[in-house]
Amino acid sequence: xxxxxxxxxxxxxxxxxxxxxxxxxxxxxxxxxxxxxxxxxxxxxxxxxxxxxxxxxxxxxxxxxxxxxxxxxxxxxxxxxxxxxxxxxxxxxxxxxxxxxxxxxxxxxxxxxx
Amino acid sequence: xxxxxxxxxxxxxxxxxxxxxxxxxxxxxxxxxxxxxxxxxxxxxxxxxxxxxxxxxxxxxxxxxxxxxxxxxxxxxxxxxxxxxxxxxxxxxxxxxxxxxxxxxxxxxxxx
Numbered sequence: 001x002x003x004x005x006x007x008x009x010x011x012x013x014x015x016x017x018x019x020x021x022x023x024x025x026x027x028x029x030x031x032x033x034x035x036x037x038x039x040x041x042x043x044x045x046x047x048x049x050x051x052x053x054x055x056x057x058x059x060x061x062x063x064x065x066x067x068x069x070x071x072x073x074x075x076x077x078x079x080x081x082x083x084x085x086x087x088x089x090x091x092x093x094x095x096x097x098x099x100x101x102x103x104x105x106x107x108x109x110x111x112x113x114x
Numbered sequence: 115x116x117x118x119x120x121x122x123x124x125x126x127x128x129x130x131x132x133x134x135x136x137x138x139x140x141x142x143x144x145x146x147x148x149x150x151x152x153x154x155x156x157x158x159x160x161x162x163x164x165x166x167x168x169x170x171x172x173x174x175x176x177x178x179x180x181x182x183x184x185x186x187x188x189x190x191x192x193x194x195x196x197x198x199x200x201x202x203x204x205x206x207x208x209x210x211x212x213x214x215x216x217x218x219x220x221x222x223x224x225x226x
Contacts, residue, residue, distance in 0.1 A: 032213045043204060043217040044157075051213075090156065094213045100145045100164065101172075102215055106156040 002027045004093050004105035012111045013081050021076040021108050023091035027098075033074040034092040034102065035065055044090060050074065061085070086112040116141040120205050120218040128226055133192040135221050137205030145208045146188040147215060148172075148180065150201040157204065163188055164210070195225045 003026045013019050025031055032051050036044040048059025055067040065076045074091060088109045094102040118139040127133050137146065144165045149157040159172030161180040169180050177199060179191045192199055202222050206215040 034214070036217075041220075043219045044206075046214060046216070049214055100208055100210065100213055101147070101159060101162065102213065104149075104157040106154065 002031075002093050002095075002098055002103045004091050004103055006089075006091055006105035006108050008108045009106070010109050010111065012113060014113045015083055016080050019076075019078045019081045019085070019110065021089050021091075021110070023074045023076065023105060025072055025074060025091070025093040027093050027095060029095050029097040032094045033065075033067060034094070035059065035063070035074075035076050036090045036092065037061075038088045038090065038107075040087070047076070047089075081110075081112055083112050083114065086110055118205060118207055118216055118218040120203075120221050122221060123219065124222045126224045126226065127195050129195060129197060131195050133195050133223065135190045135192075135203055135205075135223070137188050137190065137218060138186055139205075139207045139216075139218075140186065141207055141209075141216065142185060143207035143216075144185070144210045145215075146182070147206045147208075148178070148188065148190045149204045149206065150174065150199075151204060151220075152201050160190065160203075161188075192223075195223075197225050199223065200225045 005024045034049045035047040050057045050067045088107045090107045091105040092102040121136045147162045148160040158174045163182040204220045205218040208215045
């Protein structure tokens with residue numbers, strides 16, 4: 001069965017500092033990987049996704065993620081965070097073996113200090 | 115622009131009542147999904163559909179049902195609401211050839 005682990009429940013970062021959110025997945029075939037962001041009271045918005053090709057993926061709002069097959073990881077990074085990046089972030093995995101279903105991690109809540 | 119909407123956005127009901135949450139998408143996507151979001155659990159799949167007349171159970175389907183009579187809508191019904199079903203519910207949709215899911219704004223349901 002597929003699964004996603006986001007080891008950090010909460011992360012606090014200062015505005016202007018770099019951010020890295022960890023995501024580890026378990027999937028028995030070629031994974032399709034996603035990062036979503038959820039602002040308070042809102043739905044989930046896609047930040048970026050990886051299906052194949054270049055393992056460094058660029059997304060919206062200045063985010064990027066790197067797929068590392070050997071580590072079963074898909075970590076999300078941003079070089080310099082803005083106060084508006086305070087939100088909850090979800091990693092998800094899917095693929096052909098799972099039909100069109102995605103499995104989500106428990107989420108990481110990011111707080112941004114001024 | 116295409117979108118996915120949910121109604122109502124907030125709902126308070128009593129234990130034992132039947133409740134239906136609406137989900138409507140104008141993407142013309144074949145696939146639709148219902149999730150619940152609870153603290154500490156992330157998003158958990160309740161039911162999903164790959165097309166008209168197709169419905170499938172997810173990991174937390176007990177006490178919920180769905181029906182798919184057209185491409186645009188997948189209503190979620192709680193047959194007899196329980197306090198354990200107090201949660202935020204999200205609907206999502208995707209194309210068959212793409213695994214990217216697009217989410218609605220959510221419905222906050224409180225069962226008293």
